[in-house]
Structures are given as C-alpha cells and as structure tokens.
Amino acid sequence: MVDPILSAQNLTKSYAPEQGCFSIELDVWPGEVLGIVGESGSGKSTLLRLLSGQEYPDNGSIQFKTRDHESIDLTEATESTLRYLGRTEFGIIHQNPRDGLRLRISAGGNIGERLMGIGQRHYGDIRSIASQWMREVEIDPGRIDDKPLNFSGGMQQRLQIARNLVTNPRLIFMDEPTGGLDVSVQAKLLDTLKGLVQELGIAVIIVTHDMGVARLLADRLLVMKNGQVIESGLTDQVLDDPHAAYTQQLVASILQVN
Amino acid sequence: MRRITVTQVSKTFVLHNQGGTQLPVLNQMSFHVDAGECVVLYGQSGCGKSTLLKMLFGNYLADSGSIEIHTDQEVVDLVQAHPHDVLTLRRQTLSFVSQFLRVIPRVSTWDLVSDPLKRNGIDPSEIEDRVTQILHRLNLPESLWQLAPATFSGGEQQRVNIARSLILDSPIILLDEPTASLDANNREVVAELISEARARGAALVGIFHDDHLRAQIASRLIHLEALT
Amino acid sequence: MIPESDTYNFAYLDEQTKRMIRRGLLKAVSVPGLQIPFGGREMPLPYGWGTGGIQVTAAVIGEDDCLKVIDQGADDTTNAVSIRRFFAKTASVATTEVTEDATLIQTRHRIPETPLVAGQILIYQVPIPEPLRFIEPRETETRKMHALSEYGVMHVKLYEDIAQFGQIATAYAYPVLVNGRYVMDPSPIPKFDNPKMHQNPALQLFGAGREKRLYAVPPYTDVESLDFEDHRFEVQSWDENCALCGSNDTFLDEVIVDDAGSRMFVCSDTHFCNRRQELSNG
Numbered sequence: 001m002v003d004p005i006l007s008a009q010n011l012t013k014s015y016a017p018e019q020g021c022f023s024i025e026l027d028v029w030p031g032e033v034l035g036i037v038g039e040s041g042s043g044k045s046t047l048l049r050l051l052s053g054q055e056y057p058d059n060g061s062i063q064f065k066t067r068d069h070e071s072i073d074l075t076e077a078t079e080s081t082l083r084y085l086g087r088t089e090f091g092i093i094h095q096n097p098r099d100g101l102r103l104r105i106s107a108g109g110n111i112g113e114r115l116m117g118i119g120q121r122h123y124g125d126i127r128s129i130a131s132q133w134m135r136e137v138e139i140d141p142g143r144i145d146d147k148p149l150n151f152s153g154g155m156q157q158r159l160q161i162a163r164n165l166v167t168n169p170r171l172i173f174m175d176e177p178t179g180g181l182d183v184s185v186q187a188k189l190l191d192t193l194k195g196l197v198q199e200l201g202i203a204v205i206i207v208t209h210d211m212g213v214a215r216l217l218a219d220r221l222l223v224m225k226n227g228q229v230i231e232s233g234l235t236d237q238v239l240d241d242p243h244a245a246y247t248q249q250l251v252a253s254i255l256q257v258n
Numbered sequence: 259m260r261r262i263t264v265t266q267v268s269k270t271f272v273l274h275n276q277g278g279t280q281l282p283v284l285n286q287m288s289f290h291v292d293a294g295e296c297v298v299l300y301g302q303s304g305c306g307k308s309t310l311l312k313m314l315f316g317n318y319l320a321d322s323g324s325i326e327i328h329t330d331q332e333v334v335d336l337v338q339a340h341p342h343d344v345l346t347l348r349r350q351t352l353s354f355v356s357q358f359l360r361v362i363p364r365v366s367t368w369d370l371v372s373d374p375l376k377r378n379g380i381d382p383s384e385i386e387d388r389v390t391q392i393l394h395r396l397n398l399p400e401s402l403w404q405l406a407p408a409t410f411s412g413g414e415q416q417r418v419n420i421a422r423s424l425i426l427d428s429p430i431i432l433l434d435e436p437t438a439s440l441d442a443n444n445r446e447v448v449a450e451l452i453s454e455a456r457a458r459g460a461a462l463v464g465i466f467h468d469d470h471l472r473a474q475i476a477s478r479l480i481h482l483e484a485l486t
Numbered sequence: 487m488i489p490e491s492d493t494y495n496f497a498y499l500d501e502q503t504k505r506m507i508r509r510g511l512l513k514a515v516s517v518p519g520l521q522i523p524f525g526g527r528e529m530p531l532p533y534g535w536g537t538g539g540i541q542v543t544a545a546v547i548g549e550d551d552c553l554k555v556i557d558q559g560a561d562d563t564t565n566a567v568s569i570r571r572f573f574a575k576t577a578s579v580a581t582t583e584v585t586e587d588a589t590l591i592q593t594r595h596r597i598p599e600t601p602l603v604a605g606q607i608l609i610y611q612v613p614i615p616e617p618l619r620f621i622e623p624r625e626t627e628t629r630k631m632h633a634l635s636e637y638g639v640m641h642v643k644l645y646e647d648i649a650q651f652g653q654i655a656t657a658y659a660y661p662v663l664v665n666g667r668y669v670m671d672p673s674p675i676p677k678f679d680n681p682k683m684h685q686n687p688a689l690q691l692f693g694a695g696r697e698k699r700l701y702a703v704p705p706y707t708d709v710e711s712l713d714f715e716d717h718r719f720e721v722q723s724w725d726e727n728c729a730l731c732g733s734n735d736t737f738l739d740e741v742i743v744d745d746a747g748s749r750m751f752v753c754s755d756t757h758f759c760n761r762r763q764e765l766s767n768g
Binding site: 116 | 630646648
Binding site: 027029032184187188191198216219220232233234236237240241243244245248249252 | 272274275312317
C-alpha cells in the first residue's frame, strides 16, 4: 500500500464538552476523495480547519507528505510554513466564494495571484495559464478581465477552484463547496470537480452535510457526530449498509428524488 | 484457479431506527468460485442472495467469517481489508454489474463507459477501440454516445451500465439481475458477453431471474434459503 | 506678545521625543524598507500636510544644518514656504533653495533633479506608508505579508493595470523592492523619480504622520521598481522640452496658461530650472 499523503492521530480541538472534535484518526491517500459528513455542530468544519493548518489543535499530530517525500508535522510547523503550504501544496475551497476570491480583481488576476506569489514574472505566460484554467473549469476565457463580483455563484465557485489548482496542489480541502447553489448548478460544479480530481490525481477532503454530494464525489466516508467519528468506510458501504444508529438515521433522511 | 473463497460468513441487519430490530440474513455461508465458472445464486426473495453478492464487492459488510479474493499476486480478505485496499481490488480485480444505472448528471455515455479504462491508465487509442466495440455489441446507436443517459429508456440505460461494468475484463465479475430491463435480443448479447468472459478465464457470480438465461450461462447453482 | 524662539524647544519637539524618533529611524535604517511604528506627536498643522516629514526633520536637524523644503518640486509654494519658516523660527537654522547647499531636504512628492551627494539627507512626506493597503485593509495581515515576503499581490496590481490599460498605469507611488527584501511605497513621487532612489549616496528617510510610521533607505542601497519580464518598468517622457529652460530630461509639469486652454510644460523642480536659465543667460 502506498503511503498516505495526510495522516492524523489523536486529533483534538475542544471549544466546550462535545463541541469541537476529539481524538480523530484518519488517513488520506493520493488520488482519493475522503468525505466527512455529519450535521452542523458535528465538528466536521473544525476538523477540516485543523487538517488544513488553519488552526492549531489542542492535542494530536498531523503528518503531511510533501512533493519531495518528506514528512512534515503540521501541528508543529511554523505559521510561515503553513501559509506557504496553503499557497502551493494545498488548495482550500471555501463554502462562500467570497472568502476565497478577490472580488474586485479580475478573473485572470485571481488565478494568476498564486503564480505571481511564487515568482512568476512573465505577464504573457500568466495570462495564458489563467485562460487555460478558465477553460478547465468551464468559464469562458473571454471573461478573463471581468471581476468575479459580477459572476454567478456557480461561476465564482469554479473560479475559486481554478485559483487553487493553478499551483498543482496535491491536496484540496473543501467545505460545503455546493452550499448555496441551485441544484442544477451544483451538478455542474460536482461534475467539474470530479473530472479534475480524476484527471489530476489530487487527494481531496470534502466536508458536507449533503449525502448526494458525498456519494457522488467521495471514495470513503467518515461520519461525525458530537465531535467523534462514529462510522467510517467506503462511501457506498456506509450509505448502503450503515451500521451505527446515527448513520442509519442520516441515510434514511436522504430524500429520494427520481 | 481459485478466485473467491467464502468461509462461514454471517450477516444480521440491525435496524436501530426501528427499535433495534434484528434481521438475520446469512448464517455461516461457505462456498468458492474458480476462474471460468459462472456461479448463479438463486432462492426466494429475502433469502440473502443480493446481500451476499454485495458482500463479495465490499458494498455490504459481513459480521463474521471471511471472503477471500484471490488476485494474481495475493489473497485479500474483504472482511478484514482496509477500505483503501478494497478500492484497489475494485479497480483491478472486481467488477459489479448492478440492476440499474446510477445516473450522474451531464456525464456522456462515452465518458461513463471509458472512465474505468482511463482510471487504469489505458492508452487513449485502445480506449477508443474498446469503447466503440462494446457500445456496438450492446446495440447502442452512435447518436447516443455523446449524450448523458439521463433521458434514455430503462433498457438503454442498463446497456450503458453493462458496458461500463464489463469493459475492464476484470478477473471477477459480479452480476445483480443485469438483464431485468432488457429485451430478448439484448439478453442474448449479454449471454454472449458472459460466455466470452468465462472463456477468457473470468470468474462470475450472478443473480438471474430469467430461467432461459440462467440455463444458458450457469456452470453451477447455489441455492439460498431465507433464515426467517 | 509671546517672545518667539524662547517658547519652543529647538526644532519644536522636546529632546526625548526627538530621541524616540531617532531610535525609530535607527531601526528603519537597519532594516531598509521596513515600516517602523513611532509615537507621532500632535503637530501645529493637520494630518495630510506633512506632519510626518516635519517630525523626522525636527528629530535630525542641528544648528549647523542647512534646510531646503520643496513641495512638488517647488521651493515657493505655500506649504514649502510655511515649513521652511517653521524651522527657521523654531531652530534658527539656515535655509536655502539651492539643492547643492542643503544638508537636509524635506520634500513632498518629488526628488530634486540635481543629484545628491554623500552627507545629504532627503526626508520624504508620506501619506499612506503601506504599499499593500490597496488590497489588504487589515494591518495584522499586511504585517504578516511583509514578514513572510508574501508579495504576490503587488504583481497582481501591476497585472491588473496591464490587463485594463495595456500597460502598467501606476504613474506615482510606484512600488519598489528595497535591498532585495521589503516592498516599499516610495511616497507619491512620480515613477520618473524612482531610478534616483537606487544606490543614492544620500540617506533617504520617510515619515508618515497620520499613520505614525517611519522607514528608510540607507545610502547606496538597491531600490528596484517592480515589473514583469515582458512589461518592464519605464519612466515618463514628454514630447516637449521645458518652456523656460529647454531641459529634455527632467520631470515636467503641465501648466494651463489661458482660458483658451493653451498649455506649456515647465520643470517641476524650480531651483533646477532657474539655475539652468541663469547658466544659459549669463
């Protein structure tokens, strides 16, 4: 078995009893999509913030395997290392695209920013790379100079994805990427994501309360309740043969739309 | 060559949301499947045949016992295996042909069927040949290839499903009533595909309600009785 | 009638305040281009009128200094005159309009055309010291960005200019990289003046009164204007020469001379222009 790209042991962050996440263990492999599902308050967003280095835990450790096959413990890394990883090896897709985009900077500028941040100094090259990525996420490259302030929600999300993927990150964190979007727009976005993930062999950790999204995108699932993982396994196994009472409840509550 | 060894497998569903009701489905089930065989599970509805089949894919979990999958390199017990390893098995060794196509919006027939080959890094020109071939075999007209199956008839969708599941030529193929929505003509095609798979050494396990089809393709029958 | 120079300490500020500012300036000089916070005082003129520059001048000026003050290159605007008089009154120092004779030059938004020499100090008045402010309103965040050299956004701004205008449109306050490390706002000098900052023999000090920041470029320091490989930094140029002295390599102001809209171009640096005229006449 290939080594995981990210591993967490005994990961804990507590805001109050039963609020936060407690003693979480998980592994993510390259090219795999791990879904973390649960209701609001289950601790899944906290867990995502810990795993992506946006917060330090109270306890536990997180190993990340870099491009050069070194292992970094994210819980001991300096803020500057974490910020650097956040711009190169990681991608973070926020639920609200406004948190992940510069709304008053053009689409091209948004996508090019990470490149400029790692020393890319050729305007023409930056522009053509940005156009390429816009095509990948199905935004008309003719809109490269338009500001995302005027884009639809779905387009803003796709721009956010492009902005993150431009430095070829190996691990993407997504927090409810389809929240707030119309159903048909969600389908398009999920489709784009799935295609890119497969094409680029990226590992993804996606937090969602939407089981349909989980089934479509995730290879494996962690089900969280009150800050603990109460069930985990292959997505289709957890959704088709749920064992824990809570998981059965969650699955039963999915509206069947046919 | 042995491909599947099932040993003393048991499963009981526990319905927590219905007061913890227990539904025993399988009890100490054992059997094996070799390359070149087509083993058909049959029995009354509720006898656990579908559950067993899904357990062979890792879709359902056994409570106890072992389900050993023999690949060309090693033997993996599905009951104990890490989900990550099950994913690898599904990519390289196990295929499952379900009864219905799970529709993913906007993905075209061509992309659906070629996807398993792409994931395994098959050369694009070979992908083109193999997908074209299997779509023709299953009588899917070229006009449908670039369309997403959401608007197809049940039979057309199922044929896309079959194409997708069989295109990899996996060593082990599991089939759950694959022909229920197909006409006689296309059932024949599926029977041929199954025979060809057997001939090249695949091990097949399936559930078929169609008596005629069953008679055509089964090399062995296993009967299951409901536990309750 | 309050007797004038007895009421104020030399150069208006008390000695401890001057020391505090000098300590800040020492830090600034040690880390070229880094903004150093300082305890700015209430000065007898509002923010936006040069309180930062005045405090720096007050902190470094001595009895033997000779002070020149320019405002947009001119020694004779209201502000330049007021500030020169302020120091004449509170410090009784010699003042001059001749660049070569000055030991201290306080300036608003221009660098003198006459090249400076070692021993001179150029003191800039700065409105907004933070070059990243246009894109990042949070002080906590901009400090981190400087600390971690996260300067990608500066090039984003230049990128946006080229995308929108076909060229880098920033014409003044053009961001520079100092000593290969910190990105700095050179104050609203025209980009024409940026090259003068590079390897300048004089000491360059910057004071922002409202924002309470000091920064510095020590003598002989590298100062590079940011650009792209395929859109290099360029200074402004004019089709005309100066209408008064004929210069073709100085920064020209456009002056509208009548109601019909006729215009002429004249050197913004008044001393430089006058001297050239004298030389060509006499």
